[in-house]
Amino acid sequence: MNFYDISVTAPDGSEVAMKDFEGKVVLVVNTALGCGFAPHYKDLEKMYEDFHDKGLEIVDVPCNQFAGQSPESDEETHQTCMLKYNTQFPQMKKSDVNGETAIDLFKFLKTEKGFEGFGSGPKAIAMSALLKKIDKDYKNNPEIKWNFTKFIINRKGEVVARFEPTADMKKVAKCVEELINEEG
DSSP states (O other), X not given: OXXXXXXXXXXXXXXXXXXXXXXXXXXXXXXXXXXXXTTHHHHHHHXXXXXXXXXXXXXEEEOOTTTTOOOSOHHHHHHHHHHHHOOOSOBOOOOBOSSTTBOHHHHHXXXXXXXXXXXXXHHHHHHHHHHHHHOTTGGGSOSOOSTTOEEEEOTTSOEEEEEOTTSOHHHHHHHHHHHHHHHO
């Protein structure tokens, strides 16, 4: 299986094939409006505005697996994202990213890029402390640790980066920009 073999479900039940994004840089992110990292939506929208015309697509997958931070319906999620963050990129159907019910997209992404740590700083320390309570072995498995974990896929369909929610969004944007510029 490769990235282009996978589809995700849109809120209306239609399938969105990753094959449709062949030749583009894709950022895949699991999101939740009730999460402390929800302001990342602003940075994601800025990237979308800056790079969409140059070949960036964002696949936003709302997920309610982390502290119930996404209880809204798909429609409510979409409306709130548009109104609060002015997002123009589409949200997919709310889906699981971990466990037996995880969608194929996230199963694939986790096998391609495992967890490499939260980095340093106050947010990283807080996330590490939280995760130790939830999963003592969290450092040694590829599972998604929290909302706003981001994967970057290059124009060839290769997963080239994984950014935890604690990552500086400037680093995420720089990765995207470099891929857009080098391959575009």
